[in-house]
Amino acid sequence: MAKEKEAPKELSRREFVKGAAVGAAAVAGAGALASCAAPTPEVIKETVEVPVEVTKIVEVPGPPGEAGPVTLEVPDPSGAFEVTELHAPRLDTLEGKTICMLGNESWQQQRTSPYIQELLEKMYPTATFIPYTEFPTEINDKKIGGIVKDAGCDAVIIGNAG
Amino acid sequence: MDVLKVTHSGLGFAPELAFVNFPVTLFVAESDLTPLKERIEEFTYGLTKWEPEVTETAILTPPKVTVEGKDYEEAVANMNRLFLRNQWSDGVPLLPATKERVDWILTGTDLPRDKEIARVGPRGGIATVESIAVPLAMTGGRPEYLPVLIAIVEGLGDPEFKTASWQTTSRGTFLVAIVNGPIGKQIRLSKTFGCLGPDSQRPAGVRIGRAVRLILQDMGGATPGSGTMSCYGPNRTTNVVISEDEENLPAGWEPLNTEYGYARGTNSVLLNVSCLAVNMWRRGNYIGETLEEEQDESFDVVAWYMRIPPKSYPVEGGGRGKGSPVGIYLINSLVAEQMASVGWTKESIRQTLWERTHTPLAEYLTYGREVRKLKYDNPGIDLATLPDPMPMYEKPENLLIAIAGGRHPSQNFWLGEGRAVCPTAEIQLPAIWDQLIAEAEEDLGPIPIDP
Numbered sequence: 001m002a003k004e005k006e007a008p009k010e011l012s013r014r015e016f017v018k019g020a021a022v023g024a025a026a027v028a029g030a031g032a033l034a035s036c037a038a039p040t041p042e043v044i045k046e047t048v049e050v051p052v053e054v055t056k057i058v059e060v061p062g063p064p065g066e067a068g069p070v071t072l073e074v075p076d077p078s079g080a081f082e083v084t085e086l087h088a089p090r091l092d093t094l095e096g097k098t099i100c101m102l103g104n105e106s107w108q109q110q111r112t113s114p115y116i117q118e119l120l121e122k123m124y125p126t127a128t129f130i131p132y133t134e135f136p137t138e139i140n141d142k143k144i145g146g147i148v149k150d151a152g153c154d155a156v157i158i159g160n161a162g
Numbered sequence: 163m164d165v166l167k168v169t170h171s172g173l174g175f176a177p178e179l180a181f182v183n184f185p186v187t188l189f190v191a192e193s194d195l196t197p198l199k200e201r202i203e204e205f206t207y208g209l210t211k212w213e214p215e216v217t218e219t220a221i222l223t224p225p226k227v228t229v230e231g232k233d234y235e236e237a238v239a240n241m242n243r244l245f246l247r248n249q250w251s252d253g254v255p256l257l258p259a260t261k262e263r264v265d266w267i268l269t270g271t272d273l274p275r276d277k278e279i280a281r282v283g284p285r286g287g288i289a290t291v292e293s294i295a296v297p298l299a300m301t302g303g304r305p306e307y308l309p310v311l312i313a314i315v316e317g318l319g320d321p322e323f324k325t326a327s328w329q330t331t332s333r334g335t336f337l338v339a340i341v342n343g344p345i346g347k348q349i350r351l352s353k354t355f356g357c358l359g360p361d362s363q364r365p366a367g368v369r370i371g372r373a374v375r376l377i378l379q380d381m382g383g384a385t386p387g388s389g390t391m392s393c394y395g396p397n398r399t400t401n402v403v404i405s406e407d408e409e410n411l412p413a414g415w416e417p418l419n420t421e422y423g424y425a426r427g428t429n430s431v432l433l434n435v436s437c438l439a440v441n442m443w444r445r446g447n448y449i450g451e452t453l454e455e456e457q458d459e460s461f462d463v464v465a466w467y468m469r470i471p472p473k474s475y476p477v478e479g480g481g482r483g484k485g486s487p488v489g490i491y492l493i494n495s496l497v498a499e500q501m502a503s504v505g506w507t508k509e510s511i512r513q514t515l516w517e518r519t520h521t522p523l524a525e526y527l528t529y530g531r532e533v534r535k536l537k538y539d540n541p542g543i544d545l546a547t548l549p550d551p552m553p554m555y556e557k558p559e560n561l562l563i564a565i566a567g568g569r570h571p572s573q574n575f576w577l578g579e580g581r582a583v584c585p586t587a588e589i590q591l592p593a594i595w596d597q598l599i600a601e602a603e604e605d606l607g608p609i610p611i612d613p
């Protein structure tokens with residue numbers, strides 16, 4: 001069982017009292033010796049209260065005492081997750097399709113989106129492209145799905161995330 | 163690009179998607195766009211050939227984890243190593259969330275353990291009462307902390323709070339939770355000296371705050387550099403979970419939660435997000451001024467700390483976004499008493515700081531980045547027609563004031579750059595609340611007296 005804290009090294013009450021008794025005995029002894037050579041001094045008895053600090057070790061219950069192998073079963077802290085949306089099926093080709101460019105105008109989109117569009121236009125000359133400037137920039141708004149659908153997009157390319 | 167997968171899953175998709183990943187250097191001004199041309203075929207692949215692995219809607223529940231060791235100590239060490247490898251840990255050793263420990267934590271609520279409280283963005287992990295108790299068990303929490311943590315998670319799930327957004331930003335955001343009501347003292351939440359730091363006599367805030375961190379990371383998916391782009395990480399690993407010093411409010415000053423419709427004495431939590439934690443040395447060294455002068459002039463100091471140029475124009479909300487607070491000004495109760503004694507109220511403080519954070523237009527126009535954005539958002543704008551001086555935030559009400567901190571005249575604190583609206587939630591206590599508090603006193607000793 002674990003101890004709450006290690007007891008500091010210090011005088012125990014027993015040791016303190018023993019030491020005090022030795023001191024007292026030494027004083028008494030000196031007084032006794034002194035009485036041989038000189039008139040017996042007046043002994044004044046005085047009761048002195050000495051505060052004694054006592055260290056108490058508190059044992060705190062720890063984990064079950066297991067001397068042998070231990071198996072812990074704990075939950076995965078990432079918890080459950082629900083899949084409610086599935087990805088749209090892929091297109092067979094981009095030829096003849098309408099490709100929409102979306103974005104939030106961040107991270108150099110004014111350069112990357114037009115360039116991607118230009119490259120794909122050369123590869124798929126029959127495809128139609130709608131630039132990102134034709135769509136709202138709040139692409140995390142649920143309304144964007146309906147907007148994209150109404151525009152006749154067969155596919156979207158979204159950027160840029162940094 | 164785990165940020166994309168995590169955010170995508172927050173929309174209800176499995177954490178997989180067709181994307182083309184480029185180094186961040188492509189996305190800076192005047193970058194070389196040649197990589198786009200070199201990899202253009204990958205765009206075609208994503209639209210025509212890519213196939214997802216998950217093809218059915220479902221709730222995906224991970225199995226429990228089993229860890230072994232030659233004895234208890236080794237088993238716990240092995241658990242912590244596993245949690246580090248799986249990125250479930252915050253880097254500080256965790257206690258095992260055994261059934262016994264979790265069941266004990268769950269005595270802190272009468273809610274059914276399978277009740278869903280929120281889905282934590284960006285990943286959308288499902289936070290039930292039980293799954294919320296798990297991280298609290300791991301951080302060494304106690305049952306009486308659970309009602310506060312449940313209320314915090316309820317706020318995380320508020321769609322207006324946009325947890326997915328502030329979690330994944332490149333800024334160093336952290337959660338701020340201000341607790342009102344008698345519960346703060348009962349569970350030993352700190353509100354005076356050292357309230358934003360560790361305190362072995364008042365451990366609730368750190369343990370709850372750390373549990374929040376684990377929820378945001380594990381359920382929410384905000385792992386450094388992959389689930390979140392925060393460059394420097396959350397400014398505070400244990401977030402801020404403190405109690406307002408209601409017992410020492412000056413006469414006429416009401417608790418923060420009353421501004422949100424709660425009756426005084428109601429146990430509630432208010433959430434905000436911050437990424438700026440600044441100790442403000444407002445005043446304190448007597449150099450001959452009167453108390454009135456000291457209080458008035460201290461607001462000049464405070465205003466300096468708060469003067470951050472607005473991101474949008476017209477200025478809407480706080481400094482960093484529409485409708486958002488500019489931050490939380492923490493005033494300790496001694497300073498609040500001094501302010502109140504010479505006539506200051508929360509309202510007059512708000513008004514004064516709003517006015518004193520106004521910046522001369524000529525100075526504002528030297529803020530190049532902000533001015534460039536202002537002109538971009540407002541084509542053709544005549545800069546000479548802008549207000550002079552320029553407000554740094556929309557209105558006085560955008561500044562939140564909470565009374566907390568050590569009772570000393572010299573320091574206040576600024577939790578700046580608030581980002582979103584402030585959800586609030588009432589804290590629900592179990593029927594055995596008094597018993598839990600009594601048990602806490604047996605375990606931890608009498609509730610400490612605040613200095």
